[in-house]
Amino acid sequence: MDSLLFTATTGASRVLKAQHVRSNNLSNADTAGFRADMERVKSIPLQGSGFDGRTMVVTNSAATRFDAGDVVKTGRALDIAIMGEGYISVQTPTGNEAYTRAGNIKVDELGAMSINGFAVVGDNGPMVLPEFQKVEISERGRVSVIPPGGGAEVEVGTLKLVKPDMNQLQKESDSLLHSLDGQPFAADPTVNLAPEHIEGSNVSAIDELLSVMSLTRNFEMQIRMMKTAETLAQSGNKLMSAS
16 A cells, blocks of 8 residues: 555656746746646556555656747847848846847846847857847848948948757756856758748647647546555554454
8 A cells, every 4th residue: 555655646746847847838838938837757667465456656857848939930130030040149147158048138227138148149148239210130130230320321230140959959047058068059051041030930729629628637646545544554554453
């Protein structure tokens, strides 16, 4: 009975962690450039006397889906979407370089460009724009502005766009992608952008919702197994006390 209880407990624990991953995906279904997470588990056979038919489950770190989301036209000059493979470089508060597919760039009152609060990285570090009347980002990431009052267009820098292999990236708690060895990637001139477009999340809300429902039923089954183990233990105790 104890073995049944422990097996059900590990199964329920795995389901709770999986629900957390799926719920986080659902909450980011409308987040630009978000990459969905997937839970990963491993079955461990239980060793001991008797029939070796019991297993326990161990939850590994979540994996990330790298397939692209839908690209939609916004008409906003500071919106960009990666076409095909590639990532936009940003800087974390600790000064490290990280990567994202979100292209909803904002410019603060000092001209600093950022994505979701992270500084956008250019040729020579974080991108800062001079005062401008109009801004334009080309398909190769070149940023140009028209000064206040009009005049000739001035190129102020180029966004750092990279194209590392998927196995060189890991997603961390800030929802950004980081290099496995902590070293920044070199800029890749072959990465193409779609100006005035934005890439949405690659989360399928319907699939995630169905997964949450399935996990809920699985959790209920594990709870019933725990109650069954408790009932069997109580019956065994009564038999022992009667003898």
